[in-house]
Amino acid sequence: MRRSRLFATLVLVASTLVVVGCxxxxxxxxxxxxxxxxxxxxxxxxxxxxxYLQFRVPVRNILGDGPADVERVEVYAYTGTPVDExxxxxxxxxxxxxxxxxxxxxxxxxPPPVEDAREATEPxxxxxxxxxxxxxxxxxxxxxxRLTPESFVPVEPRRRRRPPVVPTPILSAFWPKPEPARxxxxxxxxxxxxxQASAASTKVLVSLDTPPPPPTDVVAHHSETAIHLSxxxxxxxxxxxxxxxxxxxxxxxxxxxxxxxxxxxTPLVPQRSLYTYNLYxxxxxxxxxxxxxxINPTPLATPMYADSRLTFxxxxxxxxxxxxxxxxxxxxxxxxxxxxxxxVDTFRPSAPxxxxxxxxxxxxxxxxxxxxxxxxxxxxxxxxAAPDGTLDPITPAPIRESxxxxxxxxxxxRYVYAVxxxxxxxxxxxxxxxxxxxxxxx
Numbered sequence: 462m463r464r465s466r467l468f469a470t471l472v473l474v475a476s477t478l479v480v481v482g483c484x485x486x487x488x489x490x491x492x493x494x495x496x497x498x499x500x501x502x503x504x505x506x507x508x509x510x511x512x513y514l515q516f517r518v519p520v521r522n523i524l525g526d527g528p529a530d531v532e533r534v535e536v537y538a539y540t541g542t543p544v545d546e547x548x549x550x551x552x553x554x555x556x557x558x559x560x561x562x563x564x565x566x567x568x569x570x571x572p573p574p575v576e577d578a579r580e581a582t583e584p585x586x587x588x589x590x591x592x593x594x595x596x597x598x599x600x601x602x603x604x605x606x607r608l609t610p611e612s613f614v615p616v617e618p619r620r621r622r623r624p625p626v627v628p629t630p631i632l633s634a635f636w637p638k639p640e641p642a643r644x645x646x647x648x649x650x651x652x653x654x655x656x657q658a659s660a661a662s663t664k665v666l667v668s669l670d671t672p673p674p675p676p677t678d679v680v681a682h683h684s685e686t687a688i689h690l691s692x693x694x695x696x697x698x699x700x701x702x703x704x705x706x707x708x709x710x711x712x713x714x715x716x717x718x719x720x721x722x723x724x725x726x727t728p729l730v731p732q733r734s735l736y737t738y739n740l741y742x743x744x745x746x747x748x749x750x751x752x753x754x755x756i757n758p759t760p761l762a763t764p765m766y767a768d769s770r771l772t773f774x775x776x777x778x779x780x781x782x783x784x785x786x787x788x789x790x791x792x793x794x795x796x797x798x799x800x801x802x803x804x805v806d807t808f809r810p811s812a813p814x815x816x817x818x819x820x821x822x823x824x825x826x827x828x829x830x831x832x833x834x835x836x837x838x839x840x841x842x843x844x845x846a847a848p849d850g851t852l853d854p855i856t857p858a859p860i861r862e863s864x865x866x867x868x869x870x871x872x873x874x875r876y877v878y879a880v881x882x883x884x885x886x887x888x889x890x891x892x893x894x895x896x897x898x899x900x901x902x903x
Contacts, residue, residue, distance in 0.1 A: 495522050497529035500649045500662040503536075506752075507667045508782070509795045512606040512647075513752050516662065518568055519651055520598045523659070528571035528598055530653040535565040536604050537661075539646045540669065541615030553661040556648060559616050564604035568651075569595035603752055612645065613669055643669035668790045673698075673736060673783040675794040676764065681779060681802040687767040688802055690740065692781050694764055695794075698736045737784040740766055743799050744778055760784045773806040773886075810834040810882045812892040813863070818878055818900035824868045825876065825900050831863040832882040832892060840880050841891075842867070847875040847899045859883045875901040 497519035506513045514536055521527045537560035543551050551559075596602055606612070645668075648661040676692040683689065737760035747753050756779075757766060768777070780796035816829040827842065839859025843852035844867065855867065870876055877899050882892040 495524065495530050496653050496657055496659040497521065497531050497651045498523055499660040500534070500651065503647065503649045503662045503665055505647050505665045505667050506791065506793075507672070508793045509672060510608045512608065512645075512667055514564065514604040514606060514647060514649075515752070516602060516649055518596055518598050518600050518602060519659070529651070531568045531598060531651045532570075532654045532656075533565055533567050533652045534596070534602065534649060535652065535658075536563050536606075536647060536649045537561060538563045538606060538612070539616055539648075539664075540612060540643070541617075542644060543616075543646055543664070544618065546618040553648075556646075556661060556664075557650065557658070560646075560648070563606045563647075566602060566604075567595045569593050569597060571598055603747075606647075608669070613643065615643070645669050666790055668787065668792050670792070672792045673785040673794045675783055675797040676738065676781045677797065679779065679781055679797050679800045681800045683771060683802060683804040685806075685808040686771060687769045688771055688777060688804065689765070689767050690779055690781075690800075691765045692738075692797065695736065695783055698783075699734070701735070734786045735762070737762055737786070738764060738766075739782045739784055739793060740768075741780050741782065741796065742778060743780050743796070755782075771804055773804050776801055776803040778802075806836070806884070806886045807890065809890050810837050810884045810892045813840060813880045813882055813895040816878065816880055816895045816898050818898040820900045820902050822903045823870075823872060824866055825870050825878070825902050827865045827867065827878055827880070827898075829863050829880050829895055834882070834884065836884045836886070837882050838885040838889065839883050840865075841883060843879045843881065843894070844870075845877045847877045850877060852877065852879055852894075870902045872902045875899055 498521050500516045500519060503514065503516040516534075518534055519529045519531055522529050537557055539556060539560040543556050543559075545551050545555075644666050646664045646666055648664045650661050651659045653659075674695040674697065676695055678693040679690065680692070681688060681690050738757075739755035739760055740757050741753060741755055745753050756768060768779075770777070778799050778801040780799050782796055783794035785792050785794075811832045811834050813829040813832055816827065819826045819828075829840075831837070831840075839861050840856075840863065841854050841859055842856045842865050844855045845852035855869065856865065865880075867876075867878075877897055879894040879897045881894060883889045
């Protein structure tokens with residue numbers, strides 16, 4: 462009995478050793494790469510031979526915590542379609558290997574965490590070196606890629622193959638389609654303190670096709686309230702093949718029918734996007750994001766614009782860019798010739814209104830409603846003999862008040878009065894006459 466128990470114990474121990482020792486030792490696992498989340502807001506805009514690229518520095522790691530481990534951000538450009546020799550899209554690693562690094566920026570580390578703010582001996586802002594000009598996490602960055610002849614050379618796949626033969630539509634022989642855009646793709650990544658790259662951002666596309674021609678014959682003139690600009694449509698600008706036709710409204714009940722509505726047609730050839738326009742101040746400084754923004758909030762569909770930022774005596778200059786849009790790709794032309802205008806105030810102020818006259822012993826009192834214009838410097842009172850006498854000024858200088866007491870009037874003589882408004886320009890502009898009134902002193 463004792464011998465059987467000993468045997469069972471030995472068998473159990475041996476089994477345990479076999480189970481523990483059956484695990485197979487494999488290669489060590491790679492350490493987890495703590496990199497930032499991918500850059501999610503990369504944008505690109507081509508302006509002539511310059512491409513503006515913008516995004517924010519990530520603030521979170523891929524695990525969702527923050528601040529992010531970011532030591533540097535980089536922007537890469539890839540001319541051509543990013544595919545392999547079989548025409549399949551390439552992965553991010555291959556894209557970065559074949560692309561060209563066009564810009565980078567160092568990112569300063571975030572301030573050290575403070576577990577208890579009450580125990581902090583100095584504010585967090587003081588911990589950051591004010592002379593550290595590196596970018597900060599969450600900061601909006603703007604990079605510039607200036608296109609050179611090398612920028613237009615496409616990246617070739619590893620092995621070239623003959624492209625498939627595509628039958629040419631009969632219609633293209635009579636109306637050829639425009640050449641496809643030469644693409645240049647951009648992507649941005651961040652790198653941590655171990656130089657490990659995050660996943661690439663979503664790639665953005667810029668066309669390297671020849672930009673549209675700039676507008677010509679830019680003309681500027683001003684009115685009292687705005688600077689008005691107009692320009693000629695560039696030669697070769699696309700035009701509507703089939704203007705949009707809205708269905709005719711139904712005729713009112715009981716009225717004769719206006720006829721059938723016009724037929725809506727579908728063009729046989731693709732309609733190119735019409736040109737739009739952006740207006741710039743050549744002397745403007747870049748905004749907080751490092752980009753010179755157009756004056757107009759949205760691209761202009763017509764070749765004209767009224768700029769309400771008018772200040773008399775202050776010069777304003779303008780340059781117009783043609784904007785061509787193809788899908789999500791926007792390209793702007795070189796600037797038009799610069800045109801400048803210095804508005805001069807040659808406009809009459811508004812005339813005073815509701816002039817009344819009240820006679821009193823030895824005098825005539827005048828009262829009127831002031832001109833609403835802000836630049837009115839004063840008023841000139843005119844007087845003449847009633848009913849048809851010539852009106853002459855009786856105030857040697859403009860008066861600021863909208864009342865006047867004429868003590869030089871002769872009792873028993875009837876007079877005609879009117880008032881003029883004078884502005885502060887040099888020489889001053891004079892309004893039209895107010896209404897005329899007649900009165901005599903008692």
